[in-house]
Amino acid sequence: MRAAPLLPVVAVAAVALGIVLVGTVHVAARNLHDVLANWGQGVQLTVYFQPEASVGRAAAVAEALRRVPGIEHVRYITAAEAMERLKSGLGPSSPLLDGVDDDFLPPSLEVSFARGHDDVATLAAVAERVGRMPGVDQVETSGDWVKRLAAAADLARAAAWVAFALVGTACLYLAFATIRLAVFARREEIEILKLVGATDRYVRAPFWIEGLLEGLLGGGLGALSLYLLFRAAAPRVEALLGGLLGGIHLGFPPGAHIAAGVAVAALTGLLGAHLAVRRHLHV
Amino acid sequence: MIELVRVRKHYAGAPALEDVSFHVRAGELALITGPSGAGKTTLLRLLYLAERADDGTVSIAGREVTRLRASSLPYLRRNVGVVFQDFKLLRGRSALDNVRVPLEILGLPRVQVEARARLALARVGLADRAGVACARLSGGEQQRVALARALVARPAILLADEPTGNLDVETAQGILDLLATANAAGTTVVVATHDPAVIAWGARRGARRVQLVRGRVQGTGAVVQLTTINGERE
Numbered sequence: 065m066r067a068a069p070l071l072p073v074v075a076v077a078a079v080a081l082g083i084v085l086v087g088t089v090h091v092a093a094r095n096l097h098d099v100l101a102n103w104g105q106g107v108q109l110t111v112y113f114q115p116e117a118s119v120g121r122a123a124a125v126a127e128a129l130r131r132v133p134g135i136e137h138v139r140y141i142t143a144a145e146a147m148e149r150l151k152s153g154l155g156p157s158s159p160l161l162d163g164v165d166d167d168f169l170p171p172s173l174e175v176s177f178a179r180g181h182d183d184v185a186t187l188a189a190v191a192e193r194v195g196r197m198p199g200v201d202q203v204e205t206s207g208d209w210v211k212r213l214a215a216a217a218d219l220a221r222a223a224a225w226v227a228f229a230l231v232g233t234a235c236l237y238l239a240f241a242t243i244r245l246a247v248f249a250r251r252e253e254i255e256i257l258k259l260v261g262a263t264d265r266y267v268r269a270p271f272w273i274e275g276l277l278e279g280l281l282g283g284g285l286g287a288l289s290l291y292l293l294f295r296a297a298a299p300r301v302e303a304l305l306g307g308l309l310g311g312i313h314l315g316f317p318p319g320a321h322i323a324a325g326v327a328v329a330a331l332t333g334l335l336g337a338h339l340a341v342r343r344h345l346h347v
Numbered sequence: 348m349i350e351l352v353r354v355r356k357h358y359a360g361a362p363a364l365e366d367v368s369f370h371v372r373a374g375e376l377a378l379i380t381g382p383s384g385a386g387k388t389t390l391l392r393l394l395y396l397a398e399r400a401d402d403g404t405v406s407i408a409g410r411e412v413t414r415l416r417a418s419s420l421p422y423l424r425r426n427v428g429v430v431f432q433d434f435k436l437l438r439g440r441s442a443l444d445n446v447r448v449p450l451e452i453l454g455l456p457r458v459q460v461e462a463r464a465r466l467a468l469a470r471v472g473l474a475d476r477a478g479v480a481c482a483r484l485s486g487g488e489q490q491r492v493a494l495a496r497a498l499v500a501r502p503a504i505l506l507a508d509e510p511t512g513n514l515d516v517e518t519a520q521g522i523l524d525l526l527a528t529a530n531a532a533g534t535t536v537v538v539a540t541h542d543p544a545v546i547a548w549g550a551r552r553g554a555r556r557v558q559l560v561r562g563r564v565q566g567t568g569a570v571v572q573l574t575t576i577n578g579e580r581e
Binding site for chain 2: 266
């Protein structure tokens with residue numbers, strides 16, 4: 065320990081960095097999942113009408129859609145309402161639309177499907193049928209995007225696990241190396257303790273505590289850093305993505321997740337210490 | 348108290364001990380003698396269980412320890428105090444800290460640990476050096492700290508490996524007096540030595556002697572008797 069006083073600091077910093085890395089991926093995967101869940105429960109098909117299409121024409125299409133099995137909600141969005149949404153989405157940049165007529169955007173129908181009926185094939189079939197109806201200009205489906213983003217979310221989650229495994233292994237090795245150096249520096253003391261009757265547990269206990277504290281401290285610092293990083297970055301990310309995806313709110317993982325991360329870090333330190341001290345106990 | 352039967356120990360094929368048999372009764376004083384390389388230290392290492400015999404049996408306090416499980420070693424070692432040739436003290440820590448160690452391992456209350464450790468240091472004449480780091484003590488003082496540590500937990504057996512090595516005559520005599528005191532109090536004392544002065548001291552106290560030459564026992568019995576048999580001058 066005295067031979068390399070900086071090594072425990074490096075180990076604590078590495079564990080903290082590991083928690084930040086894994087935590088960042090976890091936060092991203094979790095929020096992407098939440099965004100997709102909201103999208104999945106929202107509008108999956110939008111029907112835009114030609115400018116000359118009457119409100120009655122739109123009502124007829126809406127009525128036809130309501131009779132399609134699996135469709136849960138159909139909502140008519142007027143041109144003015146669409147413009148209001150666009151202004152809201154642009155936020156501080158909404159003055160760009162000053163002077164643009166309120167009926168600039170076409171009226172539309174927003175269609176939501178019940179869970180189990182929102183697969184890409186169903187949406188595509190309905191979109192094709194609706195697209196042929198009189199007065200309909202264009203039909204957009206979000207289902208395929210949802211699916212692609214869902215796949216991206218799954219990938220992010222898998223990446224989180226891979227990062228967890230890699231960073232965990234690195235942290236385990238660092239804890240092991242740190243304690244091994246401490247054990248090496250105190251090998252004579254360990255030998256003496258064993259020769260005067262100390263049990264393995266008695267010898268191990270201080271190293272276990274050291275490893276546990278390193279992991280705990282690193283985990284705690286990492287969790288705190290992750291939180292501060294989140295607080296600093298979340299508003300910017302929300303502002304950036306809000307314009308593209310509509311209003312989103314990024315969430316920090318619940319306390320139980322953070323506590324579990326810190327506990328895993330502490331256990332990693334403990335395991336590293338246990339492995340490091342084992343080889344010097346044979347006296 | 349201690350019994351070895353046909354014990355053999357080799358290192359990388361080279362014999363360190365060969366066909367060694369002897370016994371030491373409870374409360375007895377015994378000397379393991381012989382020139383350097385005779386196997387005295389190896390023999391002591393078998394007795395404090397730092398080594399295992401390749402063959403034969405070693406019994407301590409009626410318990411055959413050759414095939415003892417590793418997890419049982421600490422509990423047996425607590426009954427065997429050892430004064431190592433190189434002292435094996437925690438050099439950066441105080442004399443008192445060193446003497447505390449066996450009592451802390453036993454899990455005694457802090458107050459008791461403190462009192463018994465200080466008493467043990469006082470018995471070896473180091474009460475006023477309790478707080479001094481061992482690295483700053485003289486060789487004789489370190490030897491006395493090692494003796495205090497070996498005796499503080501009141502072991503049934505005390506092993507001493509060349510306890511007077513590198514000490515001046517007066518300091519060496521002080522150490523021997525302490526060993527004699529421990530033996531008089533009922534502790535079985537086994538001393539490994541090649542020092543004629545220690546052998547003479549053992550003769551005066553009627554010690555049993557085990558003479559080793561190249562790892563083999565050349566004779567056992569009272570020191571005086573062996574002196575006669577071998578014609579040594581002690």
